[in-house]
Amino acid sequence: MNKSQDHLAEPDVVRRVDDVTGALEGLTAILEQDEDLSVVLQRVCLQVVQAVPDAEMASITLLRDGGYSTATATGDVARRIDQAQYDAGEGPCLEAARTGTIQRVKVREAARRWPEFAAAAEGASVASFLSAPLFIDSEYQGSLNLYGAGGDGFGALDAALLELYTTAAEAALRGARRYVSARETVGQLRTALSSRAVIDQAKGMLMAVHRISEKEAFDMLVKRSQEQNVKLREVAERFVAEVLDS
Incomplete structure (x- = not known):
């Protein structure tokens, strides 16, 4: 051209x-x-x-x-x-x-x-x-x-x-x-809400089983998370699964 x-x-x-x-x-x-x-x-x-x-x-x-x-x-x-x-x-x-x-x-x-x-x-x-x-x-x-x-x-x-x-x-x-940024933010919020839900569920089970306060139940989860070197959500998920399977 x-x-x-x-x-x-x-x-x-x-x-x-x-x-x-x-x-x-x-x-x-x-x-x-x-x-x-x-x-x-x-x-x-x-x-x-x-x-x-x-x-x-x-x-x-x-x-x-x-x-x-x-x-x-x-x-x-x-x-x-x-x-x-x-x-x-x-x-x-x-x-x-x-x-x-x-x-x-x-x-x-x-x-x-x-x-x-x-x-x-x-x-x-x-x-x-x-x-x-x-x-x-x-x-x-x-x-x-x-x-x-x-x-x-x-x-x-x-x-x-x-x-x-x-x-x-x-x-x-x-x-x-x-x-893309908005979609990623929504995904992160969903993950955060899901994590909070399972942690709250695990805390409730611990409170019922051990007759302890919400803070004491949360501290137990944190301690197990640190000992096992895994995320708090994973600890909560495992605990909930163990209770439901027992």
């Missing part, structure tokens, strides 16, 4: 915006079916190549535990290019993540700005780089990266389309993260 985008006809621009819209609709459909973040990130990576037609490959870089890593990519070549940036500590994806600005760079400019990375990435058949900052929440942030093989490099329209897609994808991913 010719990347001289300054002279694109209006129908071409509309078609490209439609491509982004279609990709986002597909992402929304995935969010309705699967809330697993790794699956959603993979879908984002695959669909952004369709949203920005001049992109040959894509990847997503995330900052986790103080270091950068590739969460997903469309292929091994993209992963190798990402890794070259992590090893060198420089490159378009790291620059986008660190500065919060889109990086649109051709190979020659990359060689001037990040010589160590460019040398490591040489031979990957990539002619241009386009990376946008990706911020989901304080735990998940990094960049969405595109790699092009064409000689003309990414144009201003490519950058605008990527920014549009990334902004909408961030909102969708935040929604998915909130849903």
Whole structure:
């Protein structure tokens, strides 16, 4: 595809915006079916190549535990290019993540700005780089990266389309993260309520059998938990089961 985008006809621009819209609709459909973040990130990576037609490959870089890593990519070549940036500590994806600005760079400019990375990435058949900052929440942030093989490099329209897609994808991913977090909280509350119920049941049995107070019954359970080195809930469950089986 010719990347001289300054002279694109209006129908071409509309078609490209439609491509982004279609990709986002597909992402929304995935969010309705699967809330697993790794699956959603993979879908984002695959669909952004369709949203920005001049992109040959894509990847997503995330900052986790103080270091950068590739969460997903469309292929091994993209992963190798990402890794070259992590090893060198420089490159378009790291620059986008660190500065919060889109990086649109051709190979020659990359060689001037990040010589160590460019040398490591040489031979990957990539002619241009386009990376946008990706911020989901304080735990998940990094960049969405595109790699092009064409000689003309990414144009201003490519950058605008990527920014549009990334902004909408961030909102969708935040929604998915909130849903997962809420579901985990509900699960934890259910576990806590279940634990409390069985502990209360065990306390009641101990109080009836030994004619002791609620505090004394609870202390007995805690002591047994410490002696057996198991959770209080497990001690309570075992005791209740023993009484019911006897």
